Amino acid sequence: MSTWVVGKIIEVKRWTDKLFSLIVQAPVNTFIAGQFTRIGICVNSMIMQRAYSYLNAPNSPNLEFYIATVLEGKFTPLLRDLRSGDTIMLTKEAYGHFILDEIPSCKNLWMLASGTGIGPYLSILEDHNERLNQFSNIVLVHAVRFYKNLNYLSRMKKLKNIYSSKLRVQTIISQEELSGSLFGRIPTLIENNSLEKKVGLNLDVSNSHVMLCGNPQMISDTKEVLKKKYGMKDHMRRNPGHITQERYW
Structure with a gap:
């Protein structure tokens, strides 16, 4: 069972009409470089979630995620529309063996x-x-x-x-x-x-x-x-x- 924590959006870097990066501050556990977390957004009292790799080094004060918008999707367009100060959910734990x-x-x-x-x-x-x-x-x-x-x-x-x-x-x-x-x-x-x-x-x-x-x-x-x-x-x-x-x- 994953433990969810609240993350605050520090910055949204919009590279192109489809590519963007989220800079987030959140009290997640220390992860191993190469691992991923799950980002969630509450929709109708349910947490819609997807897996995203950490782009930042584990000792970085901010978390960074590089994301491609799936125009016909239900999740990434919501992430793309976030602004500084908005909040998202992240799993406290990290996952994966790509290390x-x-x-x-x-x-x-x-x-x-x-x-x-x-x-x-x-x-x-x-x-x-x-x-x-x-x-x-x-x-x-x-x-x-x-x-x-x-x-x-x-x-x-x-x-x-x-x-x-x-x-x-x-x-x-x-x-x-x-x-x-x-x-x-x-x-x-x-x-x-x-x-x-x-x-x-x-x-x-x-x-x-x-x-x-x-x-x-x-x-x-x-x-x-x-x-x-x-x-x-x-x-x-x-x-x-x-x-x-x-x-x-």
Whole structure:
């Protein structure tokens, strides 16, 4: 049974007509970078809720969530219309196993995200957990449809400066071409070797682990390519593998 607490909206960052971020203050329990909470809104005496990853590091005074509006949905349009000073509900507890402690030791860690799936990776990297030291290279990939959707690019660049050569940052845009970004979809760019060539690192089953977060179709298609092309398999505690995906439920 979840314990709900009241959160106060500090700021609403409206990036585009569909993308926004909520900055919230709430007395939640300490979470592990990469985990998620559930945000709720009371509608007709019932709590309507959805799962959202923490984007901020655990030691941040404010909580941050990156959200895409589903125009035909019943929940995200309500979140989009919130203003500073409004309140929402959050579960006091955090959930999920999309965390570094669940990733087996390897040389190269690939963090692949589409859309708002960039959130947990930013939380993990901004946490500066000592477990990051076990990886020689970290590849952070953010795939979006348009350049205007790279709303956290400046933060990604700051992390690149902090981690220096250890962190490789690569953007992918599927609906327009832009210098420096790859054009296409993550699974296609893995299948044709474009992603590996661009970041200058091989996706090798013997020394790599891939984390996937974002659009379910992207995750499904990417896993299929990784399994067929490299012989990778899903990672489980009792059966170690090479692919970890975010699972909210």
